[in-house]
Amino acid sequence: MTQPIAAPASATPEADTSEEKRLGLWLTLPAQLLVLFIALFPICMQIYISLTDWSPLDGIPWYRAYELWIGLLNYVDLAGDPRFWSALWRTCIVMAICVPVQFFLGLGLAILFVDDFPGKRVLYSTLLVPMMVVPAVAGYMFFMLFQSGGPVNDLLSLFAGRPVTIAWLSDPDLALFAVIVSDIWQWTPLMFLILLAGMVSVPQDQQMAAVLLGASWTRRFFTIVLPRMKTIIIIAIAIRVIENFKVFDNFYIMTGGGPGVATETISIYIYKVTQQELIWGYVAAIALAILIVLSIVSALAINKMKGAK
Template sequence: MDLNSTASEDFDSTTTRQSIFKRILSKIPFSVWLIVPVECFLLFLLIVPSVISIWLSFVEWQPTFGIPIFDAPFVGFENFVGLFSDERFIMAVLRTFLITGIAVTIEFLIGLGLAVLCDREFPFRKFFVLCLLMPMMLVPLVVGNNFFLLFQPTGPINDIISRVIGHDFKFDWLASPDYALFPILFAEIWHWYPLMFLIMLSGLRALPPNQLRAADVLGSSKIQTFFRIKIPQLVPVILIAIVIRCMEIFKMFDEVFILTKGGPGTVTETISVYMYKIGLKDFRFSYVSAGAWIVLAVCVIVFTLLLKPLLYKTEKLEE
């Protein structure tokens, strides 16, 4: 009798658990089940390389050592200490920040100016907007090759300068330590100002028209309306656009590698080019892994500071 009752209780508890499990599964939408495999795969792609990279940053390992990664000798923070005393690494990081600051600022000014221009109806407006967006459609490889040809000693840039000044001008921009950064900046700005323009134009088009009409009725000038009504409401859009561009330009590799390969010397070497050379040419994988985590930490701090005003404004609106 006791055995039967025990078996019956076990059966009932098992049945109860199964029914609860089935009810939970039935409440999960079918659309969620469709994305679960992809999400698991993406998590795998994120977690596994991150774990390997963290481990590599604390050991001394190269492919030429002939030993598995997890058998490499543990060196602690030696790679990090070496990077903080590596002038080439520090200059690459600072140079990347310099390029990012200059390029994003100019892209923002161009994008905002063109967005204000296109935030009104005029003949062939759609065609004009389409033409402005075309550079963004090109892959970085094509952009890099085009600007490489433009800035050759016998290229169109020098030819235009020669016609303006009235005598022959042949200057090797890409081989000059003082001016090699200019072609990179021109290429990056020309390639990605359309993204800033598109975001700014979308933000301007989304502004509530009632406030703009009220400002016109009250006699506000176009400049006053722009700086006192439009710009304050565009601040969240501007911050998001700047953060997106900063994240993208910080990874810039193609244009720099095609135009100068980080040269002459290391005067145009960005953090991506530096890591490529140290990691895939010198095979110092542990050193590069430590550098990647340092750069990630710096980027998180900088982008958090950039987004802080946006988060503060969002919290105020929610209150």
């Protein structure tokens, strides 16, 4: 019956000639140079400043910062700066809690929303609201909510049956908890949105085929839906990891990094050093260190994504 048949070669687009590629390069060169300049200039400047002890109060313009050349001293200081390490560690903790919680909440919501149910549209719009709130405003909102005489304590009092007056924002551990809650509130919707987009794009007929082959919901989810969402999951997590590293507005407004340094993340630390201590050479060194860490995260994510394809 089935004789082996010469397979029709799949129609591949014919390769561009090298001439066309060269022309393309020339035409886009100005734009590429501009992008390169925009991206590279601040980094080069940052590297340069980080090797000096320059501060805007020194009275010399930044390009003459070489007069205050100190070599790698800023980096040596940084390595021995306990406040830097604690801020970095705290940022990692925030990230390690926020990203998984946001991911699983977002995934759960996406599973819920991939099918139709009454009231879906209204609920959908409501869920996206936090994302559209200006982070500073969200910060103030949570600042109010977590006051010792605020709604959170009122609610708890109602359940407890006696007045509760937890000092959310002045207890070091609880303050960290409070800022994490605000971050989760604000950014779970983004995770949800990205994951929903990914879930909707999983081909319907493949899911149908799996059902017809007798696959249960769980099997279908883990063998068809999740594997096909791999790329988008990596993107979503990478975005949130990077964003979490830079978290600032609502944290700063709720606690100012305090009490003490209990909620001081890396961004808040940089801000304080910049604005309050004005040692910009040192700031440049910190920023560069962070850039390197984030670049490694991005590279890993991109690498994973290539693997997924």
